[in-house]
Amino acid sequence: MSEPTKQDELSSTDVDALDYSSKDSQSDMIAMDSAKPTPLVVVLVCLASISGFMFGYDTGYISSALVSIGTDLGKNLTYGEEEFITAATSLGALITSVVAGPMADIFGRKPVLMFSNTLFIVGAIIQCAAETVWTMIAGRFVMGFGVGIGSLIAPLFISELAPSRFRGRLVILNCMGITCGQLIAYAIGAGLTHVNNGWRIQVGLSIVPPAIQLAAFLFLPDTPRFLISKNKLEKAAKVIARTHHGATATLIHMKIAEIQSINSSLEGKNVWQRTWNGIKKIHSVPSNFRALIIACGLQGIQQFTGFNSLMYFSATIFKAIGFDNSTAVSIIVSGTNFLMTIVAFFIIDRVGRRKMLLFSLPIMMIAMVICAIGFHYVDLKFEHHSVELEGGVSSWGYVIMVFMIVYVAGYAIGIGNVPWQQSELFPQNVRGTGASYATATNWSGSLVISATFLTMLENITPTGTFALFAALTAVSIVFVYFVYPELSNLALEETQNLLKGGFNIKESLALAEKRKHQKLSPAGSIDKLDLEHIDEVQRVQYA
Numbered sequence: 330m331s332e333p334t335k336q337d338e339l340s341s342t343d344v345d346a347l348d349y350s351s352k353d354s355q356s357d358m359i360a361m362d363s364a365k366p367t368p369l370v371v372v373l374v375c376l377a378s379i380s381g382f383m384f385g386y387d388t389g390y391i392s393s394a395l396v397s398i399g400t401d402l403g404k405n406l407t408y409g410e411e412e413f414i415t416a417a418t419s420l421g422a423l424i425t426s427v428v429a430g431p432m433a434d435i436f437g438r439k440p441v442l443m444f445s446n447t448l449f450i451v452g453a454i455i456q457c458a459a460e461t462v463w464t465m466i467a468g469r470f471v472m473g474f475g476v477g478i479g480s481l482i483a484p485l486f487i488s489e490l491a492p493s494r495f496r497g498r499l500v501i502l503n504c505m506g507i508t509c510g511q512l513i514a515y516a517i518g519a520g521l522t523h524v525n526n527g528w529r530i531q532v533g534l535s536i537v538p539p540a541i542q543l544a545a546f547l548f549l550p551d552t553p554r555f556l557i558s559k560n561k562l563e564k565a566a567k568v569i570a571r572t573h574h575g576a577t578a579t580l581i582h583m584k585i586a587e588i589q590s591i592n593s594s595l596e597g598k599n600v601w602q603r604t605w606n607g608i609k610k611i612h613s614v615p616s617n618f619r620a621l622i623i624a625c626g627l628q629g630i631q632q633f634t635g636f637n638s639l640m641y642f643s644a645t646i647f648k649a650i651g652f653d654n655s656t657a658v659s660i661i662v663s664g665t666n667f668l669m670t671i672v673a674f675f676i677i678d679r680v681g682r683r684k685m686l687l688f689s690l691p692i693m694m695i696a697m698v699i700c701a702i703g704f705h706y707v708d709l710k711f712e713h714h715s716v717e718l719e720g721g722v723s724s725w726g727y728v729i730m731v732f733m734i735v736y737v738a739g740y741a742i743g744i745g746n747v748p749w750q751q752s753e754l755f756p757q758n759v760r761g762t763g764a765s766y767a768t769a770t771n772w773s774g775s776l777v778i779s780a781t782f783l784t785m786l787e788n789i790t791p792t793g794t795f796a797l798f799a800a801l802t803a804v805s806i807v808f809v810y811f812v813y814p815e816l817s818n819l820a821l822e823e824t825q826n827l828l829k830g831g832f833n834i835k836e837s838l839a840l841a842e843k844r845k846h847q848k849l850s851p852a853g854s855i856d857k858l859d860l861e862h863i864d865e866v867q868r869v870q871y872a
C-alpha cells in the first residue's frame with residue numbers, strides 16, 4: 330500500500346494533465362477497484378453497520394416494551410397512545426430521511442452519521458427518564474430522527490467505500506445489522522417482560538452502540554468520493570491509498586480523475602443552490618430519473634408487499650390462529666429474517682441482485698396466496714382490533730404458520746435486502762438526494778402498512794389482506810423484470826453509464842457476467858483483463 334508522498338500532492342490541474350490512455354493502467358485500476366477490502370474498509374463498514382443495528386433494535390424493541398410499560402408512564406396506555414409511541418420513530422425517520430441525503434452531500438457522510446448518533450443517545454435518554462406518555466413520544470420521535478439518517482447514510486457510506494466485487498455483500502452487512510437488531514430486541518424484550526422497569530433497561534442498552542460508533546468515527550476518515558466532490562484531493566488521495574490494495578500514486582491519480590470526470594459538478598453560488606440544482610437534475614437528467622424509478626420502486630415494493638405487518642404484528646396474528654406462545658413465534662419470524670439475510674450476504678455478488686429478486690418475489694407471492702386460502706378456512710373474526718378465535722389451532726393454522734415463515738425467508742433472500750443497494754444507482758452529485766427519495770419511500774411505506782394493517786384485517790378480512798399483498802407482489806415481479814438491471818460487480822461509475830439511454834437489462838447482464846469472471850489473483854488483485862469491454866465503459870468516462 331503506498332501512501333502518497335509530498336510530491337504526490339494533487340491539484341485539479343495535475344489530475345487533468347494525466348494520460349489515461351494506457352490500457353495497462355486502466356486494467357490495473359479495475360484490478361485495484363475490485364481487490365479485497367483493506368483492513369480500514371472492513372473497520373469502516375463494520376462501524377457503519379452499527380447504524381443498521383440501531384435501525385433494527387429501535388424499531389424492534391417497542392412491541393415488547395409496550396407490554397412491560399404497564400402504568401410506568403403514569404397511567405394505563407390507551408390503544409391510540411400505544412400506536413403513537415410506536416409510530417413516532419417511523420415518523421421521525423421519515424422526516425430526516427428526506428433531508429439526510431442533501432445534508433450528506435453538503436456536510437459529508439461521516440459528520441451526518443455522527444449527528445445521528447447523538448440523536449440516538451438523546452432520544453434514548455429522554456425515554457429512559459420519561460414519566461409521561463408525551464415525554465416518551467418525544468424520545469421516540471428524536472430517536473426516529475437518528476434512525477432515518479442512519480438508514481440512509483450507512484448503506485451509502487458503505488457503497489462508496491466498497492470494492493465493486495464486494496459491494497453487495499458489504500451493504501448487506503448493514504442489513505444484517507438491521508435484522509440482527511430486530512432479533513436481539515425481541516429476544517431481550519422476551520427476557521425482560523416481567524422485570525420491573527425492564528423496558529427502561531431495554532431502551533438504556535440502546536445507548537451503547539451509537540456511543541461506540543460516535544467515538545470511533547472521531548478518528549476515521551470520510552469516503553474518498555465525498556472528499557473528491559469537495560475538491561479535497563490530497564485528503565482523498567490519502568484515504569484511497571488506505572482503502573485500496575495496490576494503490577500506486579498513478580492509480581490514485583487516475584481514480585481521482587475518474588471520479589471527477591463522472592461528477593460533473595452542479596452549478597450554483599452556494600451549497601443550497603447546488604442542492605436545489607441537484608434536486609432538479611435528478612428529475613431532468615434521464616439516467617438519474619431512471620435510477621430514481623428503480624430505487625423508489627424497489628423500496629416501495631419492499632414495504633407494500635407487507636413484510637413489516639408481520640414484523641410488528643406477527644404475535645397478534647399467531648395468537649389469532651390459536652398459538653399461545655406468540656412471543657416465541659415473533660422470534661421465529663425475526664430469526665428467519667436474520668438467517669436468510671446471512672444467506673443473501675453470501676450469494677448477492679455471485680448470484681446477482683436481479684436473479685435474487687426474481688426468485689424472492691414469486692416465493693413470497695405463492696406463500697401469501699396459500700396463507701390467504703388458509704385464512705379462509707380458519708374460523709377467525711377481527712373486530713375492533715381484537716381477535717376472536719373459534720376452536721384451537723387447526724391444520725390450516727399450521728399451514729399458515731409454515732407459509733408465513735416461507736414468505737419471510739423469500740423476503741429476506743431478495744427484496745428485504747436488495748433495495749438498500751440503492752446508492753449504487755446514482756452518480757455522485759445526486760447520490761445523497763436520490764438515496765433520500767428512496768429511503769423516504771421506504772419509511773412512508775412502513776408507516777402506511779403499520780398504520781393500516783389491523784384495519785385491513787378487520788375490513789377486508791385476513792384473506793383479502795393477504796390476497797392484496799399477493800397481487801401487489803405480482804405487479805412487482807413485472808416491474809423488476811422490465812426495469813431492474815443487474816448491477817453486481819460493476820464499479821459505481823459503470824452503473825450510472827448503464828442507465829444512459831434506457832434500463833439496458835441485456836447489456837447489464839452481459840457486463841455483470843464479464844466482471845464476475847475476472848478472476849482474483851491470490852494477492853487479491855485481478856488478472857490482467859481483456860480490455861475491449863473496459864474500453865466501452867471507460868471511453869464514456871474519459872471523453
Ligand SMILES: O[C@H]1[C@H](O)[C@@H](O)[C@H](O)[C@@H](O)[C@H]1O
Binds near residue numbers: 631775
Ligand atoms: O431491510 C429491512 C429489513 O428487511 C427489516 O427487517 C424491515 O423491518 C425493514 O423495513 C427493511 O427495510
